[in-house]
Amino acid sequence: MSVAGVATREGAYCHNVRKVYRVDRERVLALDAVTKEFRRGDFTVIAGPSGSGKSSLLRILACVDRPDGGSVEIAGHGVADASARRRRRLRRYSIAFIFADPVDNLVEYLTAADQVRLAARLRGVRATGQEVTEALARLGLADRADHIPHQLSGGEQQRVAIACAMVGGPPVVVADEPTAELDSVATGVVLDGFRVLADTGAAIAIASHDPRVIDRADSVLRLDHGRVSESW
Ligand SMILES: Nc1ncnc2c1ncn2[C@@H]1O[C@H](COP(=O)(O)OP(=O)(O)O)[C@@H](O)[C@H]1O
Ligand SMILES: [Mg+2]
Numbered sequence: 377m378s379v380a381g382v383a384t385r386e387g388a389y390c391h392n393v394r395k396v397y398r399v400d401r402e403r404v405l406a407l408d409a410v411t412k413e414f415r416r417g418d419f420t421v422i423a424g425p426s427g428s429g430k431s432s433l434l435r436i437l438a439c440v441d442r443p444d445g446g447s448v449e450i451a452g453h454g455v456a457d458a459s460a461r462r463r464r465r466l467r468r469y470s471i472a473f474i475f476a477d478p479v480d481n482l483v484e485y486l487t488a489a490d491q492v493r494l495a496a497r498l499r500g501v502r503a504t505g506q507e508v509t510e511a512l513a514r515l516g517l518a519d520r521a522d523h524i525p526h527q528l529s530g531g532e533q534q535r536v537a538i539a540c541a542m543v544g545g546p547p548v549v550v551a552d553e554p555t556a557e558l559d560s561v562a563t564g565v566v567l568d569g570f571r572v573l574a575d576t577g578a579a580i581a582i583a584s585h586d587p588r589v590i591d592r593a594d595s596v597l598r599l600d601h602g603r604v605s606e607s608w
Contacts, residue, residue: 386416387415388414388450391447393407395441395443395444407429407602408603410429410433410602415579419571419592420581420597421584423584423597430553434550437450437581438548438550471546472578479525481533481536482525484526488536489508492543507543508543515569530557535565538566541573542578547579549581551581554582555584564588
């Protein structure tokens with residue numbers, strides 16, 4: 377709470393968000409009146425069946441796409457009407473995006489340590505060798521620093537991606553079905569990694585319909601045909 381007693385939202389917040397896709401003359405109402413706070417330190421799961429609007433909401437939270445109605449705040453600042461430049465800056469410095477397929481999250485020819493170093497630089501931070509080692513160690517990858525993606529399992533690659541999302545401390549991390557390509561053992565270890573990340577103070581929004589992911593949530597937003605069917 378701020379001194380004035382007005383809630384200060386430091387993670388991400390969406391209020392009454394609406395998204396309509398137009399394809400030729402068809403209109404698809406993908407999100408309708410979606411309101412949710414994604415608090416820093418919390419692991420929030422956006423659940424719901426395929427086509428319910430999870431990815432659409434993540435793209436809006438990540439400032440990749442704009443809502444057609446409602447408002448979005450990142451670290452306390454409204455972004456729905458922000459300039460393209462401001463949105464680019466937010467994407468670069470304040471938001472990390474993790475995709476389902478590990479291959480999409482990493483540079484094919486860089487070692488795990490160099491992936492983390494690059495992620496820090498892109499956020500305008502120079503990570504020391506010790507910071508890189510620490511980030512990897514916190515994800516259980518201390519002995520994998522010199523390995524390139526194809527020498528790592530899918531779960532290890534996703535943990536490198538989480539280490540990349542940790543450096544520079546972006547307040548908001550969104551992940552779209554980050555365990556979809558993993559078996560249950562790797563899923564558990566990757567979820568441990570997201571917990572480590574949440575404990576650093578990031579607001580984490582994970583889209584998933586996997587019960588194992590939902591079981592670990594601090595907070596859940598369930599969508600059904602673009603509408604909120606459960607929120608806690
Ligand atoms: N770029 C797009 N153009 C048209 N329709 C889209 C587009 N992206 C998503 N949709 C539609 O919006 C709805 C929600 O999709 P999506 O957000 O991808 O759901 P989920 O991630 O839960 O599977 C679906 O009906 C989907 O077909
Ligand atoms: Mg999706």
